[in-house]
Amino acid sequence: PAWRNEKHKQQWENTLRAYAFPKIGGLPVDKIDTEQVLSVLTPIWGKKTETASRVRMRMESILSWATAMGHREGFNPAIWRGHLDRLLPARAKVQKRKHFAALPYGEVPKLYAELATKKSLSAKGLIFTLLTACRTGEVIGARWQEIESGVWTIPDDRMKAGKAHRVPLSK
Secondary structure, three states, X not given: OOOOOHHHHHHHHXXXXXXXXXXXXXXXXXXXXHHHHHHHHHHHHOOXXXXXHHHXXXXXXXXXXXXXXXXXOOOOOOOOOOOHHHOOOOHHHHOOOOOOOOOOXXXXXXXXXXXXXXXXXXXXXXXXXXXXOOOHHHHHOOOHHHEEOOEEEEOHHHOOOXXXXXXXOOO
């Protein structure tokens, strides 16, 4: 129930099916140790670092659940801090962060003026995004009933932090 959407569930299943199951999928959870966790992570840690990191977190979560349910005891071999961080290089060392280029601040009025000449819904949506500084998903999911008395209240289930957010709107 904690998964926000079907895509998130599929990502969990697909990454585990592709990387973890071939190596450790047939093992009982109480037999999985550091060696098996590393057998999953090591081949992809330097090439697919983001994916490897997510697979590690997912294995850690599953093994924690198995411990809580009494299916295993003791140390979680997929835990990062104080364990795998001593055995694998930090993500920042093997994966350089790539940011999308930002539009220089001075060019925003030009972009806004150009968008204002467009009739498309996507152009209007981008204008609304610029004016509210909200995330794309929040703008795409906006509903008229969320706007009242000049305030847009984004419900908690659409906010990344899970808390409702109020955005004052200008005329």
